[in-house]
Amino acid sequence: xxxxxxxxxxxxxxxxxxxxSFIAVPVLADTSVAEGKKLALEYCVACHQFTGTNQAxxxxxxxLVMKSRFPDRKTIYNxxxxxxxxxxxxxxxxxxxxxxxxxxxxxxxxxxxxxxx
Amino acid sequence: xxxIIFCILFxxxxxxxxxxxxxxxxxxxxxxxxxxxxxxxxxxxxxxEGGWRITGKFMKKAKKLLDKGDRRKALDVAIRAREFAExxxxxxxxxxxSWSEPPYLK
Amino acid sequence: MCHHYRLSILLLxxxxxxxxPLLYAGPKxxxxxxxxxxxxxxSNLSLDDLSNGLYNFDEGRREQWEAIMEFxxxxxxxxxxxxxxxxxxxxxxRYADCFDNGGVAIAHTYPRFNAKTGKVQNIxxxxxxxxxxxxxxxxxxxxxxxxxxxxxxxxxxxGKKIDIQVPDDPRALAAYEDGKRVYFTxxxxxxxxxxxxxxxxxGQKIRGNVLSTAVGQVTHFPSYRSKWGAVGPxxxxxxxxxxxVGAVPLKAQSDAMNNLEYFHTHMSNGISMNAPGTRF
Numbered sequence: 001x002x003x004x005x006x007x008x009x010x011x012x013x014x015x016x017x018x019x020x021s022f023i024a025v026p027v028l029a030d031t032s033v034a035e036g037k038k039l040a041l042e043y044c045v046a047c048h049q050f051t052g053t054n055q056a057x058x059x060x061x062x063x064l065v066m067k068s069r070f071p072d073r074k075t076i077y078n079x080x081x082x083x084x085x086x087x088x089x090x091x092x093x094x095x096x097x098x099x100x101x102x103x104x105x106x107x108x109x110x111x112x113x114x115x116x117x
Numbered sequence: 118x119x120x121i122i123f124c125i126l127f128x129x130x131x132x133x134x135x136x137x138x139x140x141x142x143x144x145x146x147x148x149x150x151x152x153x154x155x156x157x158x159x160x161x162x163x164x165x166e167g168g169w170r171i172t173g174k175f176m177k178k179a180k181k182l183l184d185k186g187d188r189r190k191a192l193d194v195a196i197r198a199r200e201f202a203e204x205x206x207x208x209x210x211x212x213x214x215s216w217s218e219p220p221y222l223k
Numbered sequence: 224m225c226h227h228y229r230l231s232i233l234l235l236x237x238x239x240x241x242x243x244p245l246l247y248a249g250p251k252x253x254x255x256x257x258x259x260x261x262x263x264x265x266s267n268l269s270l271d272d273l274s275n276g277l278y279n280f281d282e283g284r285r286e287q288w289e290a291i292m293e294f295x296x297x298x299x300x301x302x303x304x305x306x307x308x309x310x311x312x313x314x315x316x317r318y319a320d321c322f323d324n325g326g327v328a329i330a331h332t333y334p335r336f337n338a339k340t341g342k343v344q345n346i347x348x349x350x351x352x353x354x355x356x357x358x359x360x361x362x363x364x365x366x367x368x369x370x371x372x373x374x375x376x377x378x379x380x381x382g383k384k385i386d387i388q389v390p391d392d393p394r395a396l397a398a399y400e401d402g403k404r405v406y407f408t409x410x411x412x413x414x415x416x417x418x419x420x421x422x423x424x425x426g427q428k429i430r431g432n433v434l435s436t437a438v439g440q441v442t443h444f445p446s447y448r449s450k451w452g453a454v455g456p457x458x459x460x461x462x463x464x465x466x467x468v469g470a471v472p473l474k475a476q477s478d479a480m481n482n483l484e485y486f487h488t489h490m491s492n493g494i495s496m497n498a499p500g501t502r503f
Contacts, residue, residue: 046430057429084414090219092419099412100200101171166405166479168471169412201412212408219418222256 036113039106043096051117060093066114073111080107145188151195152179158202167209172201250389250399250489257490260422261438270494273439276502280426281433288501297374297447297499300454304375307368312357318372321353330373330380331496332387334485336395343398343481346373347456364475365459373445374454377498385442385496387489398478402486405479411469417487420464441488443500454499457484 040050040063047059070076078086081097096102102110155176162168175198182191261273268279278285308318308326319325334345344352347369351361362369389399409416420429421437428434444457451459458480462472473480 055431058427059424059429090217092415092424094413094415099204099414100197101412163471166408166473167410170466170469170471171412173471205412208409208414212410213404216404216408216416218407219423221423222260222418 032109032112033116034113035106036109036111039102039110040113043102044110047093050114063114063117066117070114073115076111076114077107080110145183145186145191148179148183148188148191148195151192151199152176152183155179155195155198155202158199158206162202162205162209165206165209165213167205167212169201169205172198172205175201249396253403254490254492258438258493261425261436265426265436270439273436274442274491274494274497276435276440276443277433279436284433284503288503291501295447295499296501297454300371300374300447300499301378302375304371304373304378307372308375312354312359314357316357318350318353321349321356326376327379328383330377330498331383331385334481334488335388336390336392336398336485338390338392341394342478343402343485345456345458345476345481345484346376347458348476348481365456365462366453370445370454370456373456374499377445377496380496381498383496384493385488385491387485387492389485389489398482399486399489401479402482402484405473405483406486410465413469415468417464437487438490439494441484441491442494443497443502445499447499447501449501449503457487 037052041053044050044063045053045056047057048061048063049056049058050063066076075086079093080102082095083091083093084095084098087093094101097104097107155172159168159172159176162172175194179191179195179198182188182194258270261268262270265273265279272279275285278288311317319327323329330346333349334343336342337344347364350369350372351364354361389395406417417437420434421440424434425436426434441457444460445454446457446460447454448460458475461480461483462475465472473483
């Protein structure tokens, strides 16, 4: 086994990657979809149907095949953040992001969930 | 050896400096001050016919946390209460100026 | 030839645009627009039908409602209200002395604009004004004795068409317009105005609830609500909707609330009173 020679910089980099993974891992992938679903069930069912809802409202369109209809994450992000800007001024959909009901990370989890539909 | 110790120290330094993961000492006066601001803004919002109930909920939560001695969380929650109060005042001001009937009623 | 034709249409459209602000100038024109919206959208329902609210759209609930109406839960309140209404004050005067027509069959004309104060008054306000003028303590609003009085008085107007007047007085018009502002103002963290749920979404479901049409809503108030276990006036219902959207509700009997009631009742002008009624 050849002896590896680390220089100072790569050591720092290694530690940094370790650090990032330490804080980021719990938030990734599967858990994100599950948490997104929980959030959607809390904030969106009043008006939208999607897989896994019963007693959902019918005020907004059903959230179906989201990935093909909204290939750009940013579009959905903007809708959830402030539909009065992203959709139309008189929309009844609440501005979840603008009014700080849901934060950025949570919006992204919801999008992860919507993309799984 | 030195390097390993250095790395470990550096790692912890990073962790500790990550907001939310660290818990530096906080006096209760900080959360109290924010809470007071939130309360007065909330009152102003209500006087403007624009109070939000969520502001009150977060203020209550912050008070409870303070009573329990959880100052870090109390401050976070008080800050959110203040944000809601500010947003509610903005909404009331905006609406006074620019409320309108929806296009389908025109 | 063709060119001229187009030009004259353009001119016609242009002049219509100029006239438009005049067409939409006041409460009378609003009434045509507001009622017209629902008449067009629910052409199978008459204006009087609209006062059946959510039961127009939910068969199951309608059946339950009709079963409840076989023994209306508000009957006792009418009887108790009549007794209270006829009981003389300490000075020998009565409520009847404070209202037109002895207080009978007038509920469908309230709220009214009071030219003396320049403000809108609903029946509750007149009841308390009457009590104070006759040396009695005012009643608390929204619950209890005052609601029984309202219930009886409304019952004497059953079948009469709602008739809210906005007299030719700038203060009356200002009160009406202020009520409109309250109605169309977004409030609460969810940023809802009344119109979001009771116009475009009428007949649809928010969570499990079917939504009633804005026009026709006032006709059965005061109304018995299972949730309250009692009869309640319309301002109590307003407060409920405000709370539901996450707003700190406006104060009952405040100018804003009274103006809202004025505006909101006016849009049901011409629809038959059917109060007291019942709702879930």
